Amino acid sequence: xxxxxxxxxxxxxxxxxxxxxxxxxxxxxxxxxxxxxxxxxxxxxxxxxxxxxxxxxxxxxxxxxxxxxxxxxxxxxxxxxxxxxxxxxxxxxxxxxxxxxxxxxxxxxxxxxxxxxxxxxxxxxxxxxxxxxxxxxxxxxxxxxxxxxxxxxxxxxxxxxxxxxxxxxxxxxxxxxxxxxxxxxxxxxxxxxxxxxxx
Amino acid sequence: xxxxxxxxxxxxxxxxxxxxxxxxxxxxxxxxxxxxxxxxxxxxxxxxxxxxxxxxxxxxxxxxxxxxxxxxxxxxxxxxxxxxxxxxxxxxxxxxxxxxxxxxxxxxxxxxxxxxxxxxxxxxxxxxxxxxxxxxxxxxxxxxxxxxxxxxxxxxxxxxxxxxxxxxxxxxxxxxxxxxxxxxxxxxxxxxxxxxxxxxxxxxxxxxxxxxxxxxxxxxxxxxxxxxxxxxxxxxxxxxxxxxxxxxxxxxxxxxxxxxxxxxxxxxxxxxxxxxxxxxxxxxxxxxxxxxxxxxxxxxxxxxxxxxxxxxxxxxxxxxxxxxxxxxxxxxxxxxxxxxxxxxxxxxxxxxxxxxxxxxxxxxxxxxxxxxxxxxxxxxxxxxxxxxxxxxxxxxxxxxxxxxxxxxxxxxxxxxxxxxxxxxxxxxxxxxxxxxxxxxxxxxxxxxxxxxxxxxxxxxxxxxxxxxxxxxxxxxxxxxxxxxxxxxxxxxxxxxxxxxxxxxxxxxxxxxxxxxxxxxxxxxxxxxxxxxxxxxxxxxxxxxxxxxxxxxxxxxxx
Numbered sequence: 001x002x003x004x005x006x007x008x009x010x011x012x013x014x015x016x017x018x019x020x021x022x023x024x025x026x027x028x029x030x031x032x033x034x035x036x037x038x039x040x041x042x043x044x045x046x047x048x049x050x051x052x053x054x055x056x057x058x059x060x061x062x063x064x065x066x067x068x069x070x071x072x073x074x075x076x077x078x079x080x081x082x083x084x085x086x087x088x089x090x091x092x093x094x095x096x097x098x099x100x101x102x103x104x105x106x107x108x109x110x111x112x113x114x115x116x117x118x119x120x121x122x123x124x125x126x127x128x129x130x131x132x133x134x135x136x137x138x139x140x141x142x143x144x145x146x147x148x149x150x151x152x153x154x155x156x157x158x159x160x161x162x163x164x165x166x167x168x169x170x171x172x173x174x175x176x177x178x179x180x181x182x183x184x185x186x187x188x189x190x191x192x193x194x195x196x197x198x199x
Numbered sequence: 200x201x202x203x204x205x206x207x208x209x210x211x212x213x214x215x216x217x218x219x220x221x222x223x224x225x226x227x228x229x230x231x232x233x234x235x236x237x238x239x240x241x242x243x244x245x246x247x248x249x250x251x252x253x254x255x256x257x258x259x260x261x262x263x264x265x266x267x268x269x270x271x272x273x274x275x276x277x278x279x280x281x282x283x284x285x286x287x288x289x290x291x292x293x294x295x296x297x298x299x300x301x302x303x304x305x306x307x308x309x310x311x312x313x314x315x316x317x318x319x320x321x322x323x324x325x326x327x328x329x330x331x332x333x334x335x336x337x338x339x340x341x342x343x344x345x346x347x348x349x350x351x352x353x354x355x356x357x358x359x360x361x362x363x364x365x366x367x368x369x370x371x372x373x374x375x376x377x378x379x380x381x382x383x384x385x386x387x388x389x390x391x392x393x394x395x396x397x398x399x400x401x402x403x404x405x406x407x408x409x410x411x412x413x414x415x416x417x418x419x420x421x422x423x424x425x426x427x428x429x430x431x432x433x434x435x436x437x438x439x440x441x442x443x444x445x446x447x448x449x450x451x452x453x454x455x456x457x458x459x460x461x462x463x464x465x466x467x468x469x470x471x472x473x474x475x476x477x478x479x480x481x482x483x484x485x486x487x488x489x490x491x492x493x494x495x496x497x498x499x500x501x502x503x504x505x506x507x508x509x510x511x512x513x514x515x516x517x518x519x520x521x522x523x524x525x526x527x528x529x530x531x532x533x534x535x536x537x538x539x540x541x542x543x544x545x546x547x548x549x550x551x552x553x554x555x556x557x558x559x560x561x562x563x564x565x566x567x568x569x570x571x572x573x574x575x576x577x578x579x580x581x582x583x584x585x586x587x588x589x590x591x592x593x594x595x596x597x598x599x600x601x602x603x604x605x606x607x608x609x610x611x612x613x614x615x616x617x618x619x620x621x622x623x624x625x626x627x628x629x630x631x632x633x634x635x636x637x638x639x640x641x642x643x644x645x646x647x648x649x650x651x652x653x654x655x656x657x658x659x660x661x662x663x664x665x666x667x668x669x670x671x672x673x674x675x676x677x678x679x680x681x682x683x684x685x686x687x688x689x690x691x692x693x694x695x696x697x698x699x700x701x702x703x704x705x706x707x708x709x710x711x712x713x714x715x716x717x718x719x720x721x722x723x724x725x726x727x728x729x730x731x732x733x734x735x736x737x738x739x740x741x742x743x744x745x746x747x748x749x750x751x752x753x754x755x756x757x
Contacts, residue, residue, distance in 0.1 A: 001613055001616040001617055002616055002617060002619065002620065003616070018295075019294065019295065019454065020291075021291065021292060021293060021294040021299070021454075022294040022295045022296055022299075024294070025294040025296040025298070025299035026294075026296060055607075055608060056607045056608060056611070057608075057611070057612065058608055058609055058612075079646075080306065081306055081307070081308040081320075082301070082304075082306055082320040082321070083304055083305055083306045083307065083308065083309060083318075083319040083320020083321065083322075083323075083324060084308060084309045084310070084311050084317075084318055084319035084320055084322075085308050085309075085310060085311065086310075086311055086316055087310040087311055087312035087316065087653055088312075091643075124608065127607070127608075131605055131607065149605070150601075150602055150605065153601045153602075153605065153607055154598045154601055154602050157594075157597045157598050157601045157611070158298070158594055158597070158598045160597075161593050161594045161597045161598075161615065162296070162297065162298040162594050167593060169612075169615075169616065170593060170615050170616055170617075170618040170619070171618065171619045172560060172593045172618060172619075173560075174295060174446075174447060174448075174560030174561070174592060174593075175295045175296060177295050177444070177446045177447075177448070179444075180444025180445055180446060181444065181445040181446065181447070181561040181562065182445070184401050184402070184403045184404065184445055184561050184562040185402070185403070185404060185407055186404045186407050186408065186555045186556065186557065187555055187556045188556075189556060189558065193558065196556075
């Protein structure tokens, strides 16, 4: 699979190929979230969410992983939405309460331990059950598990790929659009588009 | 949005984290002066005088409201438009960033029910001066004559109360006013009198792949008609608009004004003729007298409640908020059809991974079209669909991909590394009304204390057959183009039909001129009045109906 050189997006951000509004949005995400204190979740539930996020987006290649959970904590605190919700799902705060509780119930049923106490392989086994709609736990009687997993996966994915370092990883440089794009065709790239690294 | 607790302002201030990355520290220091986060409009000094009565109030400034607002203002009427969202400055406020542009979407929560729940927010609904046209892809194919006669031709759905000849002069006017770029001649519309005013936009990688494969399979293709400028264009009331730079961000906001959204076309024209546009004005009530005539509207603006009296009301709030306002105000309900006949276009996408370097972020997203599937010979369904190539930005692509494929963990990151090698095709297909598909008010309340809308949608036999036909064909095309790992995403977009137009108040909400059967001075003009969904993107037809509704109304005043 394609690999792109490191530093390309960060280098573009310092150029005038990027508009001020774009630079402001992307640089705000590059700020490290180390030491973030949850304001909506209690610490134990937040640690559980972090553990789940770390398996859905494993980042062994990064010294400092892209933080995915602060944005969820802040969104639930503010009570904002993205325009819709499956009618079969309860309001978002309730869905997270039931869903994260349900992940612990599934971990207990399968391995007799809470999710955060499991090793990575067992955590993945619990998430595989959830993704397949087979997780155990009484909370899932109130919450459709496949929809909860889908919504959680989609929200984490949106946060991850909105991050400049994740965009660097996949060779996306659409933010550097100030001069416009002239070379649009197949296998045509402009100088500011990174080329794949042969490993 | 949950409402179980109200939070104090002070709780909402997040902790500012420290910056650790030295490269980033340097970048931030350099650009501190350029910190240009989008800001809302400043508060006006004076609220409008509530005693004054205007000729017309128009609710909504999208494709349904903006063209008629201009028409009414040009006829010398005193008109006021109320827009729920803010007014923005695209050059300053529109980042080339998907998340930073989420303010363009109608983000108040809607509840999606049924077996094929429809996504809203960025999938469908806009807010702000310009409405959903701020983020439409600006695809502007015309409807075909037989799009309006599904019942005549197939015995299903309902026919429009007039023929295509009522829309054609408006299509022509719109293409020339907006500056549509497109091919001349257009292969699937021989009756067209005039060509497109501008040449087609260039084809990007996905469009070239689709073109190549369709040529092999004997499917005719053409560059699509798109309301983005392929060259500088002069427009009355606005001046020169600059050409598209192939920025690829059409599904969000254009920061250049090349895309013909209403904020850079009909709305400045309307304002140049004296129309007043009030942003951040959310209408909650429609007031009537004892005869049932509308006398005015009540709206919330900057925390205040304002009343605006009017002689005529044009409701152009889109096919969710329009029926919602009618239901909340128990208005125009005598037919029993408000909220019924909800249709959504089948918008199935097929994606594949290619050896070629494609870079899906460049160029107009929908570059290539085929309408050979408008009435396919071997079809087992009513109506038809069109095919479009698609470009896409990474966040949108990744989130819909995981909803479909449920990839997670290392497999998800590995798949997304090939983003630059991915291309898609999608359809835009007709949809039939069905009793199971409707909008209703839910028990659950929004932040204003108003019931949230709940939309039920289940793809019925006709939509399912069309999807199967289209998926098979799109897979063939991508196989011929050399794709591997081909997958399909079943989706539905556009909200249509919840206050439909017809000949009788027994089964329609408005008459062929857009006037409510049971309220003499209420007009509805947006995608909610479409009697059928059409096999083409709706925006151009919404605008054509808007101009027609204005002309019929003006004629009735004479």
